Amino acid sequence: MSPQVLSSLPSLPSRMLDRANAWSPFVIALSVFLLLRPYDGIVHDARLYVGYVLAAWDPQGVGQDIVFVHDGQSGYSIYPALLNLVGRTIGLAKGAMVLSMTALLLWFSAAWRLVWAMFPAMGTTVRAGLLLWATSLHTLYGGASTIHFAENFAAPRPMAEALVLLAMAELLQPKLARQGASYSLRQLGVVGLLIALAAAIHPLMIVPGLAAFVWLVPTARWRALLAGSGAVVLALVLCVSGFSPQGPDTGSLFATFDAVWLEILVRRGSIALLSQWSGVDWARIALQFATLLLARPTVSGRVRALWDATLVAGVAGVLLSWLATDVFHHRLLTQIQPWRVLWAVAFMAPIALLMQVRGLWERSITSARPPEEGPIRLERLAMALLLLAWFMLEVSGAALWVLAGAAMLLGVARSNLSIALGDRTVRVGLGLIGMLVVLLVVLRAFVVWEVYASHPDALSRWVWRTWVTSGLPNAAVLIVALLAACIGARPVRAVVRMAKPMPAVAVMVAVLCVLALDQRTSYAKWLDAQTERPSTLNQVLQNVSSSATVFWLDADTEPWVLLNRPAWGGGLQGTPKVFDRALAVVWEERAQLTDKVTHPTWARRNDLALETVNAATLRTICDWPSGPDMVVAPLDRIGADVPRDTMRTGAPRFLPPSVRKGPWQIITAYGVVRCAERAGFRRAS
Numbered sequence: 001m002s003p004q005v006l007s008s009l010p011s012l013p014s015r016m017l018d019r020a021n022a023w024s025p026f027v028i029a030l031s032v033f034l035l036l037r038p039y040d041g042i043v044h045d046a047r048l049y050v051g052y053v054l055a056a057w058d059p060q061g062v063g064q065d066i067v068f069v070h071d072g073q074s075g076y077s078i079y080p081a082l083l084n085l086v087g088r089t090i091g092l093a094k095g096a097m098v099l100s101m102t103a104l105l106l107w108f109s110a111a112w113r114l115v116w117a118m119f120p121a122m123g124t125t126v127r128a129g130l131l132l133w134a135t136s137l138h139t140l141y142g143g144a145s146t147i148h149f150a151e152n153f154a155a156p157r158p159m160a161e162a163l164v165l166l167a168m169a170e171l172l173q174p175k176l177a178r179q180g181a182s183y184s185l186r187q188l189g190v191v192g193l194l195i196a197l198a199a200a201i202h203p204l205m206i207v208p209g210l211a212a213f214v215w216l217v218p219t220a221r222w223r224a225l226l227a228g229s230g231a232v233v234l235a236l237v238l239c240v241s242g243f244s245p246q247g248p249d250t251g252s253l254f255a256t257f258d259a260v261w262l263e264i265l266v267r268r269g270s271i272a273l274l275s276q277w278s279g280v281d282w283a284r285i286a287l288q289f290a291t292l293l294l295a296r297p298t299v300s301g302r303v304r305a306l307w308d309a310t311l312v313a314g315v316a317g318v319l320l321s322w323l324a325t326d327v328f329h330h331r332l333l334t335q336i337q338p339w340r341v342l343w344a345v346a347f348m349a350p351i352a353l354l355m356q357v358r359g360l361w362e363r364s365i366t367s368a369r370p371p372e373e374g375p376i377r378l379e380r381l382a383m384a385l386l387l388l389a390w391f392m393l394e395v396s397g398a399a400l401w402v403l404a405g406a407a408m409l410l411g412v413a414r415s416n417l418s419i420a421l422g423d424r425t426v427r428v429g430l431g432l433i434g435m436l437v438v439l440l441v442v443l444r445a446f447v448v449w450e451v452y453a454s455h456p457d458a459l460s461r462w463v464w465r466t467w468v469t470s471g472l473p474n475a476a477v478l479i480v481a482l483l484a485a486c487i488g489a490r491p492v493r494a495v496v497r498m499a500k501p502m503p504a505v506a507v508m509v510a511v512l513c514v515l516a517l518d519q520r521t522s523y524a525k526w527l528d529a530q531t532e533r534p535s536t537l538n539q540v541l542q543n544v545s546s547s548a549t550v551f552w553l554d555a556d557t558e559p560w561v562l563l564n565r566p567a568w569g570g571g572l573q574g575t576p577k578v579f580d581r582a583l584a585v586v587w588e589e590r591a592q593l594t595d596k597v598t599h600p601t602w603a604r605r606n607d608l609a610l611e612t613v614n615a616a617t618l619r620t621i622c623d624w625p626s627g628p629d630m631v632v633a634p635l636d637r638i639g640a641d642v643p644r645d646t647m648r649t650g651a652p653r654f655l656p657p658s659v660r661k662g663p664w665q666i667i668t669a670y671g672v673v674r675c676a677e678r679a680g681f682r683r684a685s
Contacts, residue, residue, distance in 0.1 A: 020503040022124060026112065027506040029128035031513035032477055033108050033135055034101075037152035038465055038519035041528055042096055046153040047557050047572055050096060050531070052080040053087050054560045061546040065559075065566035066587065067573040072335075072580035078200045079156035093528035096154035101517070103158040107150050110165035111135070115351070117172035118303045126358075129484025134350040136477045138393055140284060141346035142339055143277035144269075145394075149343045160202035161343060164209040167194040171216050172302050183217060204337055208313055208344035215309035216302060257329045261581045264588045272334050272578045274318070275326045279397035285342065287389055287403050288349040289314065294386075294410060295352030298359050307352065310344050317341035335579055353390065354485055357383050361486040375413045377426040382409035384433040391440045445470040451656060456666050460654070465519035522651040530561045541565070541630075544674070548629035551621065552670075553610055553637065554655065562647075568628035569594065569608040586626075593624055613673060614639035622675035631673040634665070644671035 042050050048067070052074050055063040062068070074080045086095035111134075115127050122130070139148040151158050170191050171183075195209045257265070269276055292311050296304060317338040324333035360379055385406035392399040448470040452461045460466060467473055520528065541548075541563060549568035550559040559567040567573060569590045577584035591608045597617040598610055610617055613633045621627050638644055648669045655665040 020506075024502040024506040025124040025128035028502070028509050029112075029132050030105075030108050031506075031509040032132055033150075034104060034513050035464075035509075035516060036136060036468060036473060036477065037104060037150065038468060039097055039100060039152060039517055040465065041520040041524035042093070042154065042531075042557060043524075044151070044153050045155040045157075045575075046096055046100070048575065049074075049080055049083055049155060050092060051557060051560055051572075053084045053092060054531070054557075056080075056084055058546070058564060061564050062560045062566055064547045064549075065573070066583055067576065068566075070580045070583035070586070071576075072583070073576045076203055077156050079159070079202070082201075083154065087531075091532040093531050096528075097518075099159075100152060100154045103154075103162065104150065104152060107158050107162040107165070108135075110162040110169065111150075111347070114165045114169040114172070117169040118299075118306070118351075126485050129481040130351060130354055132477055133354045133481040133485060134347060136474050136481065137350040137353075138284070138390055139346065140393075141288075141342040142271065143274065143281045144271045145278075145281065146271065147343075149347050156202040157205060157343075160198040160205040163194045163198035163201070164206055164344070167191045167198070167209045168212050168306060170194065171212055172306065188217070204340045205343065207317060207338065207341040208310055211309040211313035211341070212306055215312070216305055253332065255331045257331055257334070258581075261584055262329055264584045265578060268574060268577070268588065268591065270578050272321075272337050273325050274322045274339065280393065283397040283400045283403075284393050285318065285345075286400055287393065288342070288345045290403055290407060291349040291386065291390075292345065292352045294407065295356045297414075298352075298355050307348060310348050313341045314345040350390075353386065354482070356386075357482070358486050377423065378409055378413040380426055381429050381433075382406045382413060384430050385409065388433050388436055391437050394444065395440060441471060441475045445472050450661070454657070454661075454664060456654060456664050457652075460521075463519065464516045468519075521654070523649065523653040526649065526651040527558070527561060541672075544629070550630045550632055551610075551628035552632040553613070553634070555632070559632075563632075571608060574608065589626070593621065593627075596620060610637075612637050612639065613642060613671075615641060618642065618673065618675070627675060629675055631675065632670050633673075634667045635669050635671050638671040638673065642671075642673055643677065644673045646670070647672060 051062070051065070051068065052071075055065065055068040083092075083095060083099060086099060089095070090098065108131075111131055112127065115122070115131055119127070119130075135150060139150060141147060141149065147157075149158075149161055167190075170187060173187065191209075191213060195206050195213070198206045198209065265273060266276070289311065292307055296307060299307065317340070320333065321337065321339040324330040324338070360376070360383055363376060383406075385402055389399040389402040389406060392402060448466070449461070452466050455461055544565075546565060548565055550563055550565050551568040552559045552563075552570070555567065555570055556572060559565055569587075573583075574587045574591070577587055587608070594608050594610055597620045610621075610631075610633070613631055618631065621631065632647075635646070646669055649667065653667040655667065657664060
């Protein structure tokens with residue numbers, strides 16, 4: 001063996017260790033990102049997309065559900081077809097899980113690429129801390145506090161978001177997008193392809209990518225021309241729609257909601273109507289916008305241009321949504337929901353927040369001149385107040401007042417005023433703010449643990465899913481991410497020593513992630529498994545038509561999955577009522593019917609639901625001309641005088657208390673009431 005080969009042998013393990021150290025922050029960050037988003041099964045919007053697949057597989061059964069007969073939504077996305085293909089290949093439940101995990105992996109990789117493109121000089125440890133901070137602080141956007149970015153279930157939004165993030169990263173590539181340099185045709189083609197793919201998956205999520213393209217690619221003159229032309233066209237559409245005839249059959253570009261349809265949306269609530277958003281929703285939007293604006297001086301060049309594009313698109317989206325929905329009642333623009341551009345604002349704002357904190361950290365270390373101590377101390381208080389406002393978002397709209405105080409202090413600190421502020425005063429202020437942040441974290445955890453303390457299954461109090469719900473892991477991750485982003489900016493000897501065992505830490509966290517990724521309850525696992533084999537519960541309905549409608553109390557996908565039949569009513573069916581008038585009208589008629597026989601308090605908490613099933617409620621529900629063929633309810637909610645068949649589930653279902661400190665509901669068996677077999681049944685024609 002030659003001396004050259006012998007001399008190269010010792011360097012091989014060293015190179016492998018260096019590479020492992022380089023990749024360890026990415027692996028740790030990805031694992032923690034997934035740990036904070038454990039898979040809960042077919043929940044949230046995944047229920048509807050799984051329903052689209054089941055309806056395609058069984059058009060004469062599940063396909064007769066009103067939400068599929070009057071489908072005005074699924075045709076705009078290829079995602080149902082993709083889920084259909086994967087479901088036929090490996091099974092629907094496994095396919096939903098695979099698509100959910102694939103989307104999250106793609107989302108994190110795209111976000112990592114974007115952060116690298118925005119801050120190419122940033123080390124991997126700092127980048128990991130920045131990304132974990134951005135994805136752990138606050139992920140909600142829009143109204144009703146229901147939609148997050150990077151969601152952990154089978155839906156098209158996370159996948160479309162990931163493609164848009166990749167397009168943004170491509171627009172910021174340092175080697176091709178130097179200041180003053182033009183974009184290559186290859187780069188523009190890649191950006192166009194990514195945005196087109198995102199539009200095919202979920203067209204409502206691509207606006208931030210389009211805004212970034214318009215803001216970064218054309219010259220200032222062309223940018224102004226494009227923005228002005230778009231504003232004029234939208235203004236004309238809204239103005240003309242204000243004078244267009246209203247009616248259920250009006251399907252033109254200028255069509256508006258007729259009075260009946262609009263009244264249903266207002267009465268029952270719709271996330272598309274901005275007038276129904278709460279004060280907390282608007283406080284969240286204001287805080288996200290303000291954080292981006294306050295952090296704007298910390299970046300420059302194309303990064304600032306990207307943040308500007310995101311801000312402008314966010315403001316324009318909210319304003320256009322308000323004009324289209326609450327002023328002109330424009331149908332198409334309401335259905336497009338331009339406010340969904342806020343997902344990009346929600347992702348960028350925490351990055352901007354941490355960049356401000358990181359910049360303040362660096363200035364505090366490097367600044368030694370006495371005149372600078374006053375502004376820096378004041379800026380520390382402002383940053384602490386801004387952090388407090390972010391932690392208050394889930395509690396109260398009072399975060400706006402805290403935001404106003406932070407903005408005022410920042411304005412004074414960045415002015416040329418001479419400020420005398422004692423170090424002790426700052427320390428006391430920071431201590432009080434820190435105590436408030438800790439109190440908010442503890443209060444959220446207390447509320448969750450108070451609910452789970454009475455859970456019938458004692459083990460459920462200690463599973464990882466419950467810990468994630470409590471918010472304590474998020475708080476721990478935020479602390480570590482903050483330290484990684486700030487201390488990593490100016491490495492110290494302790495940080496260098498910590499890097500040596502990092503590959504071992506990465507392996508342990510990755511293994512923990514794999515073990516804790518599936519956090520479905522036993523009932524959710526059993527229910528998901530029924531999508532891949534014939535349900536044994538179907539035996540009680542052997543002589544019942546496959547198109548017979550089932551009114552299943554408190555159901556999600558149970559009528560479709562367990563009985564292979566269309567649901568007659570439920571809150572899930574009313575979700576897409578903004579997309580189809582017929583669906584909204586039929587669903588509203590059924591909701592009004594159940595409201596008549598339900599206690600007002602119960603009706604306010606539950607759309608299209610019954611508190612109990614007795615002879616009186618069955619007489620009203622079953623005898624209605626378009627009533628259900630069967631009613632399914634937990635046995636303890638069916639009157640003793642009502643004849644029914646019994647179905648037992650393969651696992652107990654636990655429903656949380658409807659009021660504070662109330663008992664959990666344990667469901668192990670359901671009763672099936674056939675309307676036609678009820679004594680005195682007489683359905684009106």
